[in-house]
Amino acid sequence: MKIEFLRRLRGPNVYLSRPAVVARLRLEELAGLETTDVTGFTERLLRSLPGLAEHHCAAGAPGGFVSRLRNGTYFGHVTEHVCLELSQMIGRDVNFGRTVGAGEPGVYDVIVECPVDESPGSRVPGELFEAAIDLVLAVHEGPSPVRLGPGLRGGGLSQRLADLAVLAEREAAGPSTRSIIEAARRRGIPVERFDDLSLLRLGWGNRRRLAWAAMTDRTSGIGVDIAGDKHVTRRLLAEAGIPVAPGGSARTPAEAVALLGELGAPVVVKPRNGAQGHRVALNLSAPDEVERAFAEAGGDVVVERQLAGRDYRVLVVAGEVVAAAERVAAHVVGDGRATVTELVTAANADPRRGPGHCRALTRIELDESAERALWRQGHTPGSVPAEGVTVWLRDTANLSTGGTSRDVTDQVHPDVTRVCQRVAGLTGLDIAGVDLRLTDIAAPLPPLADPDRVQAGVIEVNAAPGLRMHLSPVHGRARDVGDAIVRAMFPGGSDGRIPTVAVTGTNGKTSVTKLTAHLLSGGGMRVGTAATDGVAIDGRTVLVADATGPRSAQMVLGDPQVEAAVLETARGGLLRRGLGYDWTDVGVITNITADHLGQDGLDSIEDLAHLKAVVAERVRDGGTLVLNADDPWVRSIADRPRVRADRKRLVWFGLDPENPVVTEHLGRGATAYVLHDGWLVQATGARRTPLIRLAEVPGALGGAALHVAANTLAAIAAARALGARPESLVDRLGEFDPSVENPGRGTLLRVGEVSVFVDYGHNPAALAATLRTLHRLWGAERCVAAVTLPGDRREDLIAASAQVLADGLTRVVLYEDEDPRGREPGEVVDLVEREMRARRPQLRAVRADGCRDAITKALGLAAPGEVVLVIYEKWAATRAFLAGLGAVPAAGAPVLKLPSAAAPGAVPAVARSLTATRTRG
DSSP states (O other), X not given: OEEEEEEEEOSOOSSOSSOEEEEEEEXXXXXTOBGGGSTTHHHHHHHHOGGGGGOOGGGTSTTHHHHHHHHOOBHHHHHHHHHHHHHHHTXXXXXXXXXXXXSXXXXXXXXXXXXXXXXXXOSHHHHHHHXXXXXXXXXXXXXXXXXXXXXXXXXXXHHHHHHHHXXXXXXXXXXXXXXXXXXXXXXXXXXXXXXXXXXXXXXXXXXXXXXXXXXXTTSOHHHHHHHHOHHHHHHHHHHXXXXXXXXXXXXXXXXXXXXXXXHOSSEEEEETTOOTTTTOEEEEOSHHHHHHHHHHTTSOEEEEEXXXXXXXXXXXXXXXXXXXXXXEOOEXXXXXXXXHHHHHHHHHTSTTEESTTSSSEEOOOOSHHHXXXXXXXXXXXXXXXXXXXXXXXXSSOOGGGTOEEEEOGGXXXXXXXXXXXXXXXXXXXXEEEEEEEESOTTSOOOOOSOGGGOOSEEEEEESSOOOHHHHSOXXXXXXXXXXXXXXXXXXXXXXXXXXXXXXXXXXXXXXXXXXXXXXXXXXXXXXXXXXXXXXXXXXXXXXXSOOOSHHHHHHHHTOTTOSEEEEEOOHHHHHHHOOSOSOEEEEEEOOOXXXXXXXXXXXXXXXXXXXXXXXXXXXXXXXXXXXXXXXXXHHHHTTOTTTOGGGSEEEEEESOTTOHHHHHHHHTTOEEEEEETTEEEEEETTEEEXXXXXXXXXXXXXXXXXXXXXXXXXXXXXXXXXXXXXXXXXXHHHHOOHHXXXXXXXXXXXXXXXEEEEEOOOSHHHHHHHHHHHHHHHOGGGEEEEEOOOTTSOHHHHHHHHHHHHHHOSEEEEOOOSSOTTOOTTHHHHHHHHHHHHHOTTOEEEEOSHHHHHHHHHHHHOOTXXXXXXXOSOHHHHHHHHXXXXXXXXXXXXXXXXXXXXXTTOOOHHHHHHHHOOOOO
């Protein structure tokens, strides 16, 4: 049994609304076997992993998986549940799993949920799958259960899991970052974490904000520098009348000792630019102690008189005090039996303690600083303190050195509140952690009469303050300070979102995406688009690539200039990486026809519909779902339980105004967009609002291109759903230039006396629509084609495309893609020519060596006044070659008389048969 590949689905996907990882698993020696075929397997597995007894499986109740084991299940399914259980054991709280066949005997796709904020580059999922496989194989082969040991300690697999637990914890968001993430999600604000850092992007487009732990994009850089320089902080606050500990800076040991003499003992020596209590020395009374502390602090220090009292931290967010805590230095309490070392070990066993900042509390270290603190109290690590005796292990009260906290938010005196608010304002920090040394935070601060005799006051100001002490105090009430930060970043209940449209389907996705963006930009919006040919921001291309996956969507949504987003969402990215967003305001599904079948486990149009339905499912409650009423598979999506059309505004579009789906919809007073008597019409109930004549729609070729009508109706519906006004839509439609804004999709050119129609159709339905258009304009006998078809399609789909071409052409030049996509040289051309000749024996077929040769030969076959259809692989190269031939935009085309309501279903029989198929494999 082995893993062939692993892929991460970063967002909502066909399996789950949350991130997941998919492992392609080849069972090899276990193929064809079930658990009942291996004597004792189930009992050994349950003894190895008792937690499996609680797994529900399809039964929906604890014990469901055990029933499957005892009744016989395949080993891919077993691996799924073992991986889920191991994930729980290392602290990854995930529950969803599924195993599906991958189209080959003994090969399965095992899908397991991932934590929402786990880094896409994390090694943990792959290592867990490997560990699960090893465990299953060991249980299968061995007569005894695999012993993991308590707490995952021990060697072998147990040690691997223990190491993975450490890795998973290290990669996970820390408490401060996690509190902001959770608060944002409760508000419906989209959150993206950058790799395994504490950097967060909250919201989208021009409403997006950035946070790095407890620091935001509005945090003053000057404020951060002020807080980072303890001497500057102290002087700035002192000059503003804030009570601060008297002191000064020292760059030499002599200057530090001199300050001891001026201030009087005890003093504190700390690095001028230190943080988290590191290298801070307290209770210094002798010159040699100051000199040693100076050296350990790095030689550039602040020396301050040590104020009496307790240590407090007050958190100020956007000028308001939102939490306060008393901080207590790391310590243990004797029991008369255990040594200090043993007491520390017991304290560190608290599950709240961990390394660094990953848990609510930090593990206590018995290092040199701890030993000095012990020495001053007359102890060593081996001492046995008497029962009830508190032994201090640090002078500083920082949580990062093992300290604890007690919430005192409700006790803060108004005087202290006002001082802390002033401190945050004076330093210019939107989020500030103000450290104070006070006798009691509930008491008023004594009047500041003599700055040199301050007995209580501010000792430090922190930018990006830690939030752990407020989120999980050892004593007192937890404070949701993450929510306070999010409220400050998004006031007034804002969810940080911008209007967003997702477009999917088989054909027309790019055209609808580009036209929708064009229509929305007419209202003055800066629109970002992600489409097949790249990413554009406010009409300017910023990335040339196939940009229909989640990374491209995130590029658009993360751009601070973007005020609305239109995102083409294609099969490949959705299947292999999931969605790049959680919800959209509008979802558009253009059509669902035979294409890409046989790839990535998609064996039928039903599979395609199931995949495309994800876009419909992720339209927010109250959003708008725009569906093609003329397509039976698109119509079926509205009835899916997870789509919940009752919670969305459903809008149909189509070419047949008498479609029963449309008429019933209008009868309920709802809205549809249809083609009626040569007009694109908005229909609501009994009301009809003509928008524009089809003959005037750019790219519709005088009304011959009915598929352009469908695309335009879908784009109008999407733009109207986001508030675009009908009158502005008509103006914007007239300004749309397909050759500039959507090049290579139905582009009509002229080379001499021959018209050249360039398109990207590469499946039966798309080719049929294109040929119908050309036949209306020129007639079937006056069409020539230079054609290539992609090699990564299933043979029956390539054959169907060839048959559509044969039905619509008498002359064709065949050439092969530069990238054969896994096919042997000449294989696709052979298949296409064979199928075309079988369909139409009298067909004239010519072969060419590449796109340039094919265009040249096709032009040679065409007579003046005829049209050459060019189906290309790469638009840029095709465009450049045609330009070299002197191609210019066509001024017009011969338009045949069209019926007032053309039937939308007039496609060749072979295309209809593929559209209707429901079979798998």
